[in-house]
Amino acid sequence: MKLAETSEFSIDIHPMFETVRIFAGSIGLRCHPETAFSPQMSVWTTAAEKDPSPQDxxxxxxxxxxxxxERTAITLCGMAGEISKIKDRLKDYETEEERDWYRLRALLVSADGATWYHATAMASDIDLPLIETDFIRLLGSIQIKLTGDAANTARETAELEKAAMFDRMKKNMDELSAINRTQQKAFEQAAKAARAKAPVADIEMRFDKAVAAAGLTDKRDALRQIVMPTLSLTEVDVAVPGETGRSRIGGGPDLPANMDWPRDASGFYLNFLVQIDLADLPERPENLPGAGLLFFFSGTDCNDWLVHYTPPGTELMAQALSDDARNSTESAFRMVNWDSNRKQFTANGLSVDGLSVDTDKNGRMTFKRDGLAVRVFASEYEFSRSAQLLRIEHSLSTPFGLPGINNPQVYAESGIEDPSDFALAIQENFQVGDGPQHQMFGITGVRELSSLQALAADYAAKQGWADIAAPDAWFILIKLASGGEADFCFSDYGDYVFMIHRQDAAKGDFSRAFAFVESG
Known part of the structure; x- marks a missing residue:
């Protein structure tokens, strides 16, 4: 026999119960080893209920x-009460085993009526006879230490101790869970970085594997003419703060020392997206400057944009994105209205989050807090979660293609009615790592390149750029995908595509770029 004690009562425990837990004023017992079908008991006290009788x-x-x-009246240790037996069914979901499962429930009332003693026992039908006997013996061994007000005080103290104990346990478990989550996240990030940095096979080997996976080996040569040379841009690691000039997505730009962060006509700062060191590019299918930095910015609703080229050798200065940039931008957009006649935002007279606004003679706004200028951006959505370095690799791309009306002509001419399997195989075999696949050059989406070129040419014509209004010479400069560690989200998790005319690109003039978001 073993004696288990609380401040209110004590009980003798049969040796078959090898596991005993005492939580302040309650005692739990369980057989060892602990399984889904282990017999168990528990005993605890409460103050008497005020309204119903114990029986009710x-x-x-x-x-x-x-x-x-079964339900029977009992008297044990000078206390009257009842004991009941309930039948149920218990299943071990790991082994799929099921057994009849019984629960014994007892309620005893102390002689002064102020305290109720509760007890339960649970066992499968195999252990029930022994557990029933031991349950009665255990109830009969209760030794009352305190009665009346003393018992109530002890019980309240015990409940406080139990609550404190569980709070400590929860805190310890939360801390352990946080440590585990941190370790797991670090492990996942390391594994993801390793996958992103892993060597990739030769481009022709990957292409042949994609063709075989799509079951189109007999059309290999025709398909090789359809795919377009591309560069994949993959997030590989967190950018080092203050290290300027690297190809990366997110964060703030490394602008020329004599250049301010670009603003739009309303005065909002353009959201920085990505910068590319052109010297990082391997052999490229389009004629671009051999070195220098390309910066890409976005305006409100991705309907405004800017591509800026900085020649090599330019002194650069890292521009930080403040921690409160998004919140300030969200607040500022409650202070403005869109003026459709002037085609820009204007102040509505409100002051939000301590911000004030000054407007110059051209209608350009400057936001301030405590008299100091605050960078407020053109969009509250195009903010990066993390600045990420980019790995650049040779790749291939192809229009996705769907049966019927979305089957690009190049596939139809090759006798391929449903090119989706091939397009998916290309995506899979030219995937680097497991993050979003940004790209330069090539083709993207379900449309043929000619339809994208037509969009760009139409935009050029509307801008009055007659010298670049012919569609054939437009090409995809860069496609930025949503998600990843940078965590941009372009209009319902789409891709942000920038195009440029070959004539301008060859001269290093990126001021007449065209951009659009492709979703779905």
């Missing part, structure tokens, strides 16, 4: 516990 309270409690197969 027990009747109400038993209603939601399964069928009652």
């Amino acid at each position: 309270w027990l009747t109400d409690t038993l209603k939601d516990n399964g069928p009652v197969v």
